[in-house]
Amino acid sequence: MQRTDLIPQKFRQGAERMAQAFRDLDQVIVAAHVNPDGDAAGAVAAAGHVLRSMGKEFMVYAQPGLPGYLDFFSMPGVVHTTLEHPPFKPRCAVLLDCGEPDRLGRELAARLPELVTVNIDHHLGGDGMGNAANWVEPTAAATAQLMAYVALAADLPLTGELATAIALGIITDTGGFCHGNTSADVLYLTAHMVEHGCDIALLRERLENTWSRGRLTLWGQLLQRARLERAGSVCFCPVFLEDLRKCSALKEDLEGFVEQLRRLRGVHVAAVLREDSPSSCKFSLRSYGSIDVRAAAARLGGGGHRNAAGGTLRADMESAGAQLLAAIAEELDAEGVA
Known part of the structure; x- marks a missing residue:
């Protein structure tokens, strides 16, 4: 061969x-x-x-x-x-x-x-x-x-x-x-x-087998903060710069976190919004099956794949969170997902 x-x-x-x-x-x-x-x-x-x-x-x-x-x-x-x-x-x-x-x-x-x-x-x-x-x-x-x-x-x-x-x-x-x-x-x-x-x-x-103590602490706090939206079909978690400082964690310690939110029963889309500066945030989206989070990300200038996407929003956390959840809701509505 x-x-x-x-x-x-x-x-x-x-x-x-x-x-x-x-x-x-x-x-x-x-x-x-x-x-x-x-x-x-x-x-x-x-x-x-x-x-x-x-x-x-x-x-x-x-x-x-x-x-x-x-x-x-x-x-x-x-x-x-x-x-x-x-x-x-x-x-x-x-x-x-x-x-x-x-x-x-x-x-x-x-x-x-x-x-x-x-x-x-x-x-x-x-x-x-x-x-x-x-x-x-x-x-x-x-x-x-x-x-x-x-x-x-x-x-x-x-x-x-x-x-x-x-x-x-x-x-x-x-x-x-x-x-x-x-x-x-x-x-x-x-x-x-x-x-x-x-x-x-x-x-x-x-x-x-690479976790730091800071990552463990950060994930513990964020899992408590994560909240359900849209009758439980969306799990959303904001991450502030202060969270990283208090936990002695790095941005890279968030790698894989959004996938954990997707594990919650009934969740179609998991979303993490990370503050990079007072006027800039990055978001990560995950889904299962036919639900297209890339299309939701594209509504905000982002991109990626059908079940894994992301992007950057030039806004403060409150405004960025509202924009992100609205884009997810629009895409779920377009796909006929409750």
């Missing part, structure tokens, strides 16, 4: 096109969206491994760095948090898990006009921001899944640190293989990597 035989037919053309695009690059910035999660980090790492196998010079860029819960994760190079003193003069960029320049951060976004760019993403909402090549595939569960197919098209075995990077992204964006995007393609790809030595159980352990 050739390695490309592991690529599902519907992804094969895109994977081969991206592998060729990578071959045409050099002096490359490899980056994803700001505040990278596991899929962003895994996709960036996988792209770095592919570029290294091709003999390309690259640098890993992450703003403002990787979150603490990924301290165990090995990247294929130093993680640069600024472009002020790059190890070479960048000529190209591979942009991952992100479809809008603003989500790359101001520093990298400002450099895009002078770079040859390739964009790989699995979010709905656009055709890509690369000026050389784009592969936007919303049917993929994770950008790391797409990078697995690029690696296979480049004739790389999915083993070792490359497999770990891909598995990290898949675990993150499928909710540990629990979300509706856990397709047969995802399971087949994961089974292949496990068969060739990828330790999923160890990776899950390293991801989950």
Whole structure:
């Protein structure tokens, strides 16, 4: 069997096109969206491994760095948090898990006009921001899944640190293989990597056994604060900057919290609104099944996936909360959900 035989037919053309695009690059910035999660980090790492196998010079860029819960994760190079003193003069960029320049951060976004760019993403909402090549595939569960197919098209075995990077992204964006995007393609790809030595159980352990005391305290307080709206079909929880300070917690300690609210019986949509400043808030939405929280997020300028979405609101917490709950209610009404 050739390695490309592991690529599902519907992804094969895109994977081969991206592998060729990578071959045409050099002096490359490899980056994803700001505040990278596991899929962003895994996709960036996988792209770095592919570029290294091709003999390309690259640098890993992450703003403002990787979150603490990924301290165990090995990247294929130093993680640069600024472009002020790059190890070479960048000529190209591979942009991952992100479809809008603003989500790359101001520093990298400002450099895009002078770079040859390739964009790989699995979010709905656009055709890509690369000026050389784009592969936007919303049917993929994770950008790391797409990078697995690029690696296979480049004739790389999915083993070792490359497999770990891909598995990290898949675990993150499928909710540990629990979300509706856990397709047969995802399971087949994961089974292949496990068969060739990828330790999923160890990776899950390293991801989950990382809580700080501050995170435990914060979650306890927030679970008491969470409230039900719309006759129990929506669970909403605001998170203030003061909460983080009092609990000695970080923003990244909220990772996974919104999923817990979705577990409450009768809840169709879970929503967390986090204060970033007195006039700016970020929201995260989760749902099950056919309920489209991406559409609710889009009403507020956000985006994401059908069952997982988010965005930013330029407003204080009171106003942002009212806007968010109104957008959720409008979408549930449009879908005929009580």
